[in-house]
Amino acid sequence: MKHLNKIFVAVMMVMGLSSQAQDSNNPWAISFGVNAVDTRTSAGGGNNWLDRHFSQPFAVKDNWNVLPSVSYLSVSRYVGDNFSFGLAGSVNKIDKYVKFDPTAPGHDSRGMVVSNPGDLMYYGIDATVKYSFMNLIKSKVIDPSLSVGGGYTFFGDSSYGTLNPGAGLTLWFTDNVGLELASKYKKSFGDREDASGTPDAPSHFQHSAGIIFKFGGKDTDGDGIYDKDDACPEVAGLKQFNGCPDTDGDGIQDSEDECPTEFGLAALKGCPDTDGDGVADKDDACPDVAGLVALKGCPDTDGDGVADKDDKCPTVAGPKENAGCPWPDTDGDGVLDKDDDCPTVAGPASNRGCPEVTTEALDNLKIQARAIYFNSGKSTFKSADVPARLDAMANILKNYPNAKFSVEGHTDSDGSDAFNQTLSEERATVVKDALLERGIKSSNLNAVGYGESKPVETNKTAAGKAKNRRTEVILQK
Known part of the structure; x- marks a missing residue:
């Protein structure tokens, strides 16, 4: 032995x-x-x-x-x-x-x-x-x-x-x-x-x-696949994936699955698509309602390219710029509000939807403006009816929201030219400010003074001088 x-x-x-x-x-x-x-x-x-x-x-x-x-x-x-x-x-x-x-x-x-x-x-x-x-x-x-x-x-x-x-x-x-x-x-x-x-x-x-x-074979993760042939040797996996796991069991190994913990589709790289619209839930802004790929899975009922969730008029087609609603024409002048400079006042398309200033309106402005009198040598109003005149002028100007006007100040011949120039500018500014207070846009008005250079009456009489101490409202072309 x-x-x-x-x-x-x-x-x-x-x-x-x-x-x-x-x-x-x-x-x-x-x-x-x-x-x-x-x-x-x-x-x-x-x-x-x-x-x-x-x-x-x-x-x-x-x-x-x-x-x-x-x-x-x-x-x-x-x-x-x-x-x-x-x-x-x-x-x-x-x-x-x-x-x-x-x-x-x-x-x-x-x-x-x-x-x-x-x-x-x-x-x-x-x-x-x-x-x-x-x-x-x-x-x-x-x-x-x-x-x-x-x-x-x-x-x-x-x-x-x-x-x-x-x-x-x-x-x-x-x-x-x-x-x-x-x-x-x-x-x-x-x-x-x-x-x-x-x-x-x-x-x-x-x-x-x-x-x-x-x-003698080594199987670190204990999945029955030896480390030599295991693509994921430290994580237990499946034989068909060379030892890599498929956590959600959707037939796509985790390393290639963009949603490894959710059962999904191979066409969507392992991610689910609850509403079946071809957009993975993780990328779908409307995951429970079938929609369009172009709109991140959201529907567009009226087909205007605006997703229903963002469309203020989901059943009526309208441009994206107007939140999916059709453009209105509030004043009914045939010019859409988006192109209408005066959406609440009717006017021709040639004037971007705003009314043309009529001769009648200009004459009325002229009458009202010339009826505003100033104290001699001052830019203060002389008569008590001036506020009513200013109100009337403002109402006329409001009818032409895109028209540009100039408020002109004038004086009589008393005093020096320099003094009268300054005084005319002050009078024009006073009228302009009064109109601005009544709702006229500053971009539609400017003020200019002409001193004594443009009299409408003779300066040799008191009555003529009184008429020369005036303002004018002129339409700018």
């Missing part, structure tokens, strides 16, 4: 290497089972090598030595390109030794003699390089192989080295567990017997059958 201890120590040393991190899926394998030693290869009685060695390969009862217990242990490591390297140990008991001796008593018709050499203990330790054809035949279950290697055999009291060609077949029940069948021919160079005819270094066949387990 001392040799058996040596074998198992060597095997366990190899197994200890499996604790190191590997970068290939299941690079390690361990197998164990029963082995059979067939010494018949040194006999045969035929005319050639094949006849002698393979004439009775399955004469199990007659030729095979089998120990009815676990009698072999093997550890191997995948080294790449379908090759693996392994180390195996085996134990057996030889109670059937077959040799060719047609002169010996008890030989069979082919001259073979089966003898018991004394229940010799058999130990073997072998190193093997194996090539698997499973990938070549594209199978997930059937794994045929060829091997070559060498070993050392302890046969009774003798020991010797062998060259070991062989073949095998593994049937994988799962990705990691299978049934392993193997056979190898252990060639010892110079089959020997001692002087008594006891086998000393016979060549022989060794067959084995057992269970094989593959292991």
